[in-house]
Amino acid sequence: xxxxxxxxxxxxxxxxxxxxxxxxxxxxxxxxxxxxxxxxxxxxxxxxxxxxxxxxxxxxxxxxxxxxxxxxxxxxxxxxxxxxxxxxxxxxxxxxxxxxxxxxxxxxxxxxxxxxxxxxxxxxxxxxxxxxxxxxxxxxxxxxxxxxxxxxxxxxxxxxxxxxxxxxxxxxxxxxxxxxxxxxxxxxxxxxxxxxxxxxxxxxxxxxxxxxxxxxxxxxxxxxxxxxxxxxxxxxxxxxxxxxxxxxxxxxxxxxxxxxxxxxxxxxxxxxxxxxxxxxxxxxxxxxxxxxxxxxxxxxxxxxxxxxxxxxxxxxxxxxxxxxxxxxxxxxxxxxxxxxxxxxxxxxxxxxxxxxxxxxxxxxxxxxxxxxxxxxxxxxxxxxxxxxxxxxxxxxxxxxxxxxxxxxxxxxxxxxxxxxxxxxxxxxxxxxxxxxxxxxxxxxxxxxxxxxxxxxxxxxxxxxxxxxxxxxxxxxxxxxxxxxxxxxxxxxxxxxxxxxxxxxxxxxxxxxxxxxxxxxxxxxxxxxxxxxxxxxxxxxxxxxxxxxxxxxxxxxxxxxxxxxxxxxxxxxxxxxxxxxxxxxxxxxxxxxxxxxxxxxxxxxxxxxxxxxxxxxxxxxxxxxxxxxxxxxxxxxxxxxxxxxxx
Numbered sequence: 001x002x003x004x005x006x007x008x009x010x011x012x013x014x015x016x017x018x019x020x021x022x023x024x025x026x027x028x029x030x031x032x033x034x035x036x037x038x039x040x041x042x043x044x045x046x047x048x049x050x051x052x053x054x055x056x057x058x059x060x061x062x063x064x065x066x067x068x069x070x071x072x073x074x075x076x077x078x079x080x081x082x083x084x085x086x087x088x089x090x091x092x093x094x095x096x097x098x099x100x101x102x103x104x105x106x107x108x109x110x111x112x113x114x115x116x117x118x119x120x121x122x123x124x125x126x127x128x129x130x131x132x133x134x135x136x137x138x139x140x141x142x143x144x145x146x147x148x149x150x151x152x153x154x155x156x157x158x159x160x161x162x163x164x165x166x167x168x169x170x171x172x173x174x175x176x177x178x179x180x181x182x183x184x185x186x187x188x189x190x191x192x193x194x195x196x197x198x199x200x201x202x203x204x205x206x207x208x209x210x211x212x213x214x215x216x217x218x219x220x221x222x223x224x225x226x227x228x229x230x231x232x233x234x235x236x237x238x239x240x241x242x243x244x245x246x247x248x249x250x251x252x253x254x255x256x257x258x259x260x261x262x263x264x265x266x267x268x269x270x271x272x273x274x275x276x277x278x279x280x281x282x283x284x285x286x287x288x289x290x291x292x293x294x295x296x297x298x299x300x301x302x303x304x305x306x307x308x309x310x311x312x313x314x315x316x317x318x319x320x321x322x323x324x325x326x327x328x329x330x331x332x333x334x335x336x337x338x339x340x341x342x343x344x345x346x347x348x349x350x351x352x353x354x355x356x357x358x359x360x361x362x363x364x365x366x367x368x369x370x371x372x373x374x375x376x377x378x379x380x381x382x383x384x385x386x387x388x389x390x391x392x393x394x395x396x397x398x399x400x401x402x403x404x405x406x407x408x409x410x411x412x413x414x415x416x417x418x419x420x421x422x423x424x425x426x427x428x429x430x431x432x433x434x435x436x437x438x439x440x441x442x443x444x445x446x447x448x449x450x451x452x453x454x455x456x457x458x459x460x461x462x463x464x465x466x467x468x469x470x471x472x473x474x475x476x477x478x479x480x481x482x483x484x485x486x487x488x489x490x491x492x493x494x495x496x497x498x499x500x501x502x503x504x505x506x507x508x509x510x511x512x513x514x515x516x517x518x519x520x521x522x523x524x525x526x527x528x529x530x531x532x533x534x535x536x537x538x539x540x541x542x543x544x545x546x547x548x549x550x551x552x553x554x555x556x557x558x559x560x561x562x563x564x565x566x567x568x569x570x571x572x573x574x575x576x577x578x579x580x581x582x583x584x585x586x587x588x589x590x591x592x593x594x595x596x597x598x599x600x601x602x603x604x605x606x607x608x609x610x611x612x613x614x615x616x617x618x619x620x621x622x623x624x625x626x627x628x629x630x631x632x633x634x635x636x637x638x639x640x641x642x643x644x645x646x
Contacts (some may be wrong), residue, residue, distance in 0.1 A: 001329055002316035002565065004267050004298075004580040004641025011306035013042060021059055021076050023047040025279050027301035028091045030288035032067060032101070032128075032216065037291070038068040041092040041103060042307055045279070054111045056264050058088035060103070062128065068290065068297065069309065078105060078123050084136045085121055087111045089279050093146040095215045097156075101125045104145040104160075115141040117466070122182060132170055135183035140192055141165050144212040144448060148223070148256065157256060158182070159225070159302075161211045161257035162195060167212040167233065172198040172258055173211050177466050181327030196360050200336060202249060209233030213246065213286035214298070216393040220317045222260050223251040226286045226298055238554050243526045246557055247271045247288045250321050256272075261321035267580055268300065268310055269526035276525070278303025283519075295643075311502065312580070313639040322579070331562075331584045332616065334389040338590050338622035340369055348373045348398050349381055350502065352595055354617030357421040358537070358604030359430065362456055364392075365606050367615060368421050368432070369396065369623050373597075377409060378402075378417030388606060388613045389625055399460045400432070406444065406467055407436040413441035418446075420603055422479035422539050424488075426507065428452050433491075434479040444469035445478040445493055448483065448508050466509040469493070475514075475535035475575070481572070482541070490572055492539075492548070498522040499550060501573050518573045521550070521565060528582050529563060530555045536602040536614070537561065540630070544638055545576050546571045547630075549614065551601055552582070559598040562614075566637035578641030583633070584614070585628065594619020 001528040030044035044061040058407035060078035063071030077091045085107035088576045094103045103123040110117025122145075137145065138160075145160030155175040162170045174191055181187045191198070196260040203210055209230040209447040217224040225296035231243040245266025252258035255496045281303050288299035296314045301307060320329035349371035356369035367383045380400035384393045394410045402408050402417045409416035419435040448465040468491075469475040477494040486502040491514055500517035515537045523530050529552020546567040553558050561582035568574035586598045612630040617623060 001075065001320060001579055001583045001636045002267075002312055002581060002638055003643070004310050004312045004579050005577075005643035006272065007069065007309045008266075008400060010272070010308040011302055012069050012309055013040070013307035014072065015073055015305070017075070020063055021057075022074065024056060025305045026061070026284060027307050028287040029299045029301075029307040030096050031290055031299055031591045032096060033068075033290060033309055036066060037065070039094075040071050040288075040307075040465045041094050043090050043092065043301070044076070054087060056092045058108070060089050060105055061321060065579065077128075078103065078134070080108075082107075082121075082134065082136070082446050084119065087113070087117070089121070091144065093144070093215050093287060095149050096145040097147055097149055099126075100130055102147050102388075104132075104137070104147065104158075106143050112338065115163070116469075117142065118165050120160060122144045122481075124477050134495070137188070138162075138185050139185055139188055140427075146212060146215040147219065148216050152256060153254060156182070157377050158254065159200070159212055161214065162192075164211060167209055168203075168206075169210055170195060170199045170645050171202070171212060171227075173200060174198060185246055189271045194485065200258060200259065202262060204229075204231075205236075207232050207234045207236040211285075212539075214289040216251070216256070216294075217289060217291055218253075219291070219314065219318065221250055221322050223256055224289075224296075224314075224318065225249040226249060226289050228285050238556075241526075242282075243269055244283045245526075246284055246298065248317065248321065260323055261318070261326070263317070263321060263581070264567050265528055265581060266526075267312065267317075268298070269524075270303075271525045271527070272302070274306055275302040277515060278305030281302035282526075284308075298568060311643040316636045316639060318513065328629065329627045329632060332611065333588065334625045334627070335587070336390055337624040338618055338624075339385075339389070339391050340367070340383055340623035342372075342393070342621070346396060348377075348379050348401075349549040350374050351376070352621045353381065353623055354620050355601050355603045356615040356617070357432070358606055358613075358615045359423045359425055360606045360608070361452065365602065365613070366455075367391075367623070368399070368601075370419055370421065370617070375409075376413060376415045378415065378419045378437075380418055380421055388608065389627075400448075400462060404436070404446075404465055407446065407465075409439050411439040415490045419443070420477065420601075422477075422535075422538060422603055424482050425452070426479040426480065426482060427640055429507075430455050431480050431507070433460075433480065435476045435478075436465070441473040442472070443476055444473065445469075445475045445514070447478075447480075449507075466513075468513040469510050469514070470515060478568070479535060479538040481546070485572075488568065492520065492535050494532075494534040497499040499533050499535055520567070520573060521575060521578060523552070526554055528554050528559075528561050531558070536616075537605040539567065539572075540605070540607055540612075540636060541569075543569070544641075546572050547634060547637065549583075549602060549605065559586060559597065562600060562603055563627070564633050564637060566634075566641060576635040579636065579640075584616075588616070588618070588624075590622050590624070591618040594621030
């Protein structure tokens with residue numbers, strides 16, 4: 001699990017209207033640090049020349065910064081001079097190698113632009129004060145070449161994207177004995193004959209598109225490569241949207257053709273206004289990265305207009321990518337999953353058993369799970385576990401059934417009843433929040449309670465339930481915080497596709513109900529939680545804040561996944577950090593296939609020492625349990641909180 005935080009200073013580089021050569025766009029920066037100074041080389045697009053056939057020209061500028069954020073002394077550094085770059089120089093990648101700086105860039109030799117006129121060039125500098133030499137590199141269409149900062153098994157190594165403008169692009173490795181081979185036409189003409197033998201293919205499917213991003217970074221885990229992964233670049237059968245994303249690979253230190261780890265999805269997707277709108281909207285494109293201690297800073301172009309940065313903990317990021325450690329960064333399913341399945345002999349739970357709430361009480365885990373009868377009526381069943389992983393007891397009758405008009409079936413065959421419970425212990429009482437549905441709708445939240453004494457004695461003396469959602473609102477996924485805060489008791493619920501909060505003065509719900517939607521989090525554009533979000537279980541209190549797991553649903557495939565947020569301890573309406581990646585997703589058959597496919601839906605969790613147990617519905621059909629070290633989740637969120645101040 002990791003948290004990527006965009007800088008509060010974004011965009012860090014914007015066009016300067018007083019500089020003709022960079023007055024239209026300043027983006028795709030590649031930084032390199034020399035002592036305490038960070039030099040940033042970036043693509044600049046000039047103002048429009050209405051008298052020229054090619055109205056705008058790209059050059060490569062350079063700026064200096066003491067903090068890697070604020071760049072001054074911006075001047076042109078690589079200006080089109082040669083025939084093979086006469087129409088522009090784009091997207092620099094700079095590497096310090098054996099005493100010199102090598103700046104690779106895209107050279108444009110023809111206008112209008114086409115594959116035959118888009119190739120790679122390199123400029124060489126001793127001190128980044130001036131260009132000492134420049135060379136034409138690839139005689140074929142290519143972009144995004146970058147040099148590994150150290151020889152690999154005695155070889156000079158580059159990685160780049162061949163045929164980028166006549167896709168599919170092929171990310172490829174080339175190796176040399178001496179630096180002069182880099183611009184040796186004979187070498188490249190021979191190399192291209194066996195292109196497929198040099199390819200490192202990490203597309204997820206045939207509809208995706210790749211381009212090398214930042215120069216490789218040497219870490220103790222391997223070579224870290226930040227790259228551009230464009231989903232659905234080519235039209236897919238499903239007609240899915242094209243999404244630009246920034247991802248990461250780990251390559252073997254001694255064999256960069258060998259992939260030893262990768263992110264499961266994008267680290268950054270277009271979401272902010274400066275990424276969604278610009279010269280080319282809906283674009284995030286990485287061209288540089290720096291590592292300082294445990295912080296990885298990614299430099300990227302936003303909407304082909306400005307330069308931005310984002311921060312992530314290197315340990316968190318790579319921990320989930322690296323084969324040796326990835327298991328620690330993921331929830332581990334119980335060996336006996338699913339732990340609860342439908343019983344055909346009990347009609348009330350014959351169709352499905354799923355979405356379980358839990359509490360830990362009296363030395364055991366109590367599981368209250370949603371059931372579905374043959375006529376689609378939802379009730380709540382009971383099971384318990386001594387070790388949290390295996391069921392020791394399961395009752396043959398439901399412990400909570402529909403009894404009020406607002407949860408009784410109005411239309412035959414339709415869904416109705418008491419759905420998706422969440423449990424909270426406050427004082428000596430256990431409160432249950434659940435979705436009450438009468439088959440007509442909209443669904444609303446109801447609450448009831450029972451004393452701990454009666455609960456443990458199996459005397460199911462539940463209080464008469466009360467609706468706490470105003471009429472006419474679609475409200476689900478609700479829980480109470482386990483203690484009273486300064487403003488009152490805090491309740492989380494989902495209105496529409498957002499997680500909301502509200503304060504209530506007392507627990508007498510006949511007098512006090514939910515009437516506000518204080519927005520906590522909502523869907524993120526282009527991400528795995530782009531359609532809707534909702535809570536899982538009541539949050540865990542730590543001295544750093546409230547840790548809340550939530551489910552998110554993607555627009556593209558409707559897949560349910562799980563993420564995490566850290567809420568402020570005193571005011572949980574303030575989000576301190578939010579996981580970038582999903583930390584749990586459907587993988588097993590019982591999660592991918594069921595009444596609803598591709599669903600993991602936790603409603604309960606229990607923390608024992610440092611192990612977090614989550615109890616979830618798989619495929620809206622069965623109950624599963626999975627575990628993970630809570631400290632890993634918390635530390636990742638705390639790293640994200642730290643980046644708020646950067």
